[in-house]
Amino acid sequence: MTFYQQLEQHYKKMAKLEHLAAICRWDQATMMPEGGNQARSEALAELAVLHHQQATDIKLKVWFSEVDREPLSKEQRASVIEMKRQWQQANLLPSDLVEAQSLAANKCEHAWRSQRGKNDWQSYSTNLEKVVKLARQEAQIRADATGLSRYDALLDLYEPGMTSKQLDILFDEVKSWLPELIEQIQEKQIHDQVILPLGPFPVAQQQQLSLAMMEKLGFDFNHGRLDISTHPFCGGVPTDVRITTRYDENDFTSALMGVIHETGHARYEQGLPEKWSGLPVGKARSMGIHESQSLFFEMQISRSENFIELIAPAAAEQFNRIDDPAITAENLTLLNTRVTPGYIRVDADEVTYPAHVILRYEIERDLINGHINVADIPELWDRKMSEYLGLSTKGNFTDGCMQDIHWSFGSFGYFPSYTLGAMYAAQFMAAMSKEMNVANLIRERNLQPIFNWLDRHVWKRGSTVSTEQILIDATGESLNASYFKEHLIARYLN
Amino acid sequence: MTFYQQLEQHYKKMAKLEHLAAICRWDQATMMPEGGNQARSEALAELAVLHHQQATDIKLKVWFSEVDREPLSKEQRASVIEMKRQWQQANLLPSDLVEAQSLAANKCEHAWRSQRGKNDWQSYSTNLEKVVKLARQEAQIRADATGLSRYDALLDLYEPGMTSKQLDILFDEVKSWLPELIEQIQEKQIHDQVILPLGPFPVAQQQQLSLAMMEKLGFDFNHGRLDISTHPFCGGVPTDVRITTRYDENDFTSALMGVIHETGHARYEQGLPEKWSGLPVGKARSMGIHESQSLFFEMQISRSENFIELIAPAAAEQFNRIDDPAITAENLTLLNTRVTPGYIRVDADEVTYPAHVILRYEIERDLINGHINVADIPELWDRKMSEYLGLSTKGNFTDGCMQDIHWSFGSFGYFPSYTLGAMYAAQFMAAMSKEMNVANLIRERNLQPIFNWLDRHVWKRGSTVSTEQILIDATGESLNASYFKEHLIARYLN
Secondary structure (H helix, E strand, C coil): CCCHHHHHHHHHHHHHHHHHHHHHHHHHHHHCHHHHHHHHHHHHHHHHHHHHHHHHHCHHHHHHHHCCCCCHHHHHHHHHHHHHHHHHHHHHHHHHHHHHHHHHHHHHHHHEEEEECCHHHHHHHHHHHHHHHHHHHHHHHHEEEEEEEEHHHHHHHHHHHHHCCHHHHHHHHHHHHHHHCCCHHHHHHCCCCEEECCCCHHHHHHHHHHHHHHHHCCCCCHHHEECCCCCCEEEEEECCEEECCCEEECCCHHHHHHHHHHHHHHHHHHCCHHHHCCCCHHHHHHHHHHHHHHHHHHHHHHHCCCHHHHHHHHCCCHHHCCCHHHHCHHHHHHHCCCCCCCCHHHHHHCCHHHHHHHHHHHHHHHHCCCCCCCHHHHHHHHHHHHHCCCCCCCCCCCCCCCCCCCCCCCCCCCCCHHHHHHHHHHHHHHHHHHHHCCCHHHCCCHHHHHHHHHHCCCCHHCCCCHHHHHHHHHHHHCCCCCCHHHHHHHHHHH | HHHHHHHHHHHHHHHHHHHHHHHHHHHHHHHHCCCHHHHHHHHHHHHHHHHHHCCCHHHHHHHHHHHHHCCCCCCHHHHHHHHHHHHHHHHHHHHHHHHHHHHHHHHHHHHHHCCCCCCCCCHHHHHHHHHHHHHHHHHHHHHHHHHHHHHHHHHHHHHCCCCCCCEEEEHHHHHHHHHHHHHCCCCCCCCCCCCCCCCCCHHHHHHHHHHHHHHHCCCCHEEEEEEEECCEEEEEECCEEEEEEEECCCCCHHHHHHHHHHHHHHHHHHHHHHHHCCHHHCCCCCCCHHHHHHHHHHHHHCCCHHHHHHHHHHHHHHHHCCCCCCHHHHHHHHCCCCCCCCHHHCCCCCCCCCHHHHHHHHHHHHHHCCCCCCCHHHHHHHHHHHHHHCCCCCCCCCCCCCCCCCCCCCCCCCCCHHHHHHHHHHHHHHHHHCCCCHHHHHHCCCCCCHHHHHHHHHHHHHCHHHHHHHHHHCCCCCCCCCCHHHHHHHHHCC
């Protein structure tokens, strides 16, 4: 066996452990009775230890130095690059830091669950300070190894190749037009008569509607399924993708749009290159690209008037509400494109969402780089919320800087992925639209050409090239925020 | 750490891998879409390799030799004995034999699925011969290591401590009274007017009925759940026991009795000693004892007239058939105690079942010991079926010697567990009945004292003592087939 073959074998074995972990985590969130949690968590922790042992196996050092001398194809070179990325990341952190982080994150997250409701920033910030301190240590170690800045070294874990220098340019541009755009849209929408559909919408029927839409969107039910969990997610493995949602009997659109969002994630996973199955190079490229697919399905396709014309009759029939004026394409379109600045990111609409992300990005960047401290967060949060969305969060930590779970469990550098995803999605749609009349295809219920484009330009590329290269090959240029702006103007101001 | 503590830590780690395998196997049988099977099987195979590596870890040899010099409690000694049992078994077989067995079994089982329907003994026997040849090799290796006969060395894997010498005595006794007993019961039942309940019985309502009965039987839903699979089983882990059934819309009793059977298995698992959780000594004692618990729940408790008086109104209400004469306690009792000799073991009633098991036992014993060959099976099968149940299977391989999956996948020595379980269950009931009026307790819907007895005498003992010792401590004597006979006479001839 060549060294390359040995590396492939090694990483494919690790993927099998990842497979088992993914299914058991899915089960934990969807099927497991509460009483099984302790043993399950311990079993998964043990698997993580075994996985880490394999990821840092001493043999790998030799193999990586030898493999460079072997004659490899271009794709195999890319494969080795991704293996090395994973290997270097796995080896960087001393195990006492990992353990300290895990303990601090568990403590902070657990306490956050009750502190948030009590608006108790004082107690929360004590825990968060420890989490931030350790995250800075991690960032420093990663920065030393990569030559990146501290924050960029964390960002790179989720969005390889992206830097805060680029993000500053992109986000500053968005900030330059977003507040005015929001105002204009609100003015335009002020006289819209939106009817709120009145529940109950039984779970069984919502589920049927969700499954029907998943089918329309090409979800492969031979390689995946839909279930229920408290926090919706896309899990499992590419050959068996598990997506989840939660149903609210008073509001069927929230679960439906959630399922469509997860279906976008799922189709990316289901469409990853089989040829590289089980290898790092065969995995999804980045969190931002992943989000671009869910947002392409949710925002670009499904919140379009043409697709809602498909949803409305299906929903009316499913709920036996053929004559309900709330369940018409026209009303559902108004409902699904309503823009309202609010405090809560996860409830935000497509237009105000970037403001939430940019605010968090600016704060976490300065926090990790050491330019601000935990104590500075509330004031900064309040000032930026006022500036970007015209809302004050003074003294309101619950709906302000304590609303997200991310920082509590030590995840810094993830937030930008959401808005990068929205931008990638808009840029993909703009490029796709040069090759086909997307609106017509949706109107004709002929989505296959759309999926084929995504499959060719995104899904089947896996991680064989950089995110930048995916963008250039698919759209002819690097990430350009103007496509996102044009999308918003076209949808909300025309 | 002492050597004993190191051993405990090692085996508890292995139990965590077993946990993940159990959940992923459950998922494979209940949730997984077909397209996920290949990757799942490979992932589970990889986990089995890791588990085998740990089970045969070279360190164990040293630890086992050192631990004998440590001061251990009686229970810790028992714990070491069970670890050693597992360790020795894991080390015995050369990996090329294990691989050859796996290949031969897969081939034979796969082909069997179509050959059985075609009654194609000729082709099937060619594959089976290879499976038997390898099973004999395994048996020889195990026999050399244990000093047991070849067949007994395999039997010992499922029913530690049991020998064919004992089985011959027990089963010969059963054979001495069973054919006549069956005849007498059939004569007695000949004029019974049994009404077959007429479907459809919707799956959702059958499920509700099953869950209600599980609750009555003390299933802990905080540590387990009920789902659907093609072949019913009890899986998962003690903190999260997963039982399954399959529903037939034309016959609600089959799923119901199946669920009650699996509930017996489940309560044993849920009742295993927490103190020894994750260690071999904390596991179920044997397949026979496991079956004794499922049969105690199904046969001893639930097919009794008194329990059926509880089932009948619940079923009538669930299916909205309050006045259905087929769903009365009287009719359901007749239905659930009907005795009819038939070809198929899995469809057999409580009385004729042992005949199916004894026949298989006698054939597999002589086959593994080399006294007969695969080619001799059909004739022996036919002769024994005629002798024990008065049925001829001449030329009918489909409903004769090709009906079970066990031998196809190389499982020899398992069949006796079924009837040992029935005998243990009857003996437990006889002993329990000396301490309490079981029939009255069932009539008063007060099952807790029954469960407490089983918990104390069986569940909480785990594998801390031998099967023989469990029997003696619980019932005052070794296994004695006469309790089973008395149970059958009391239920079917009085």
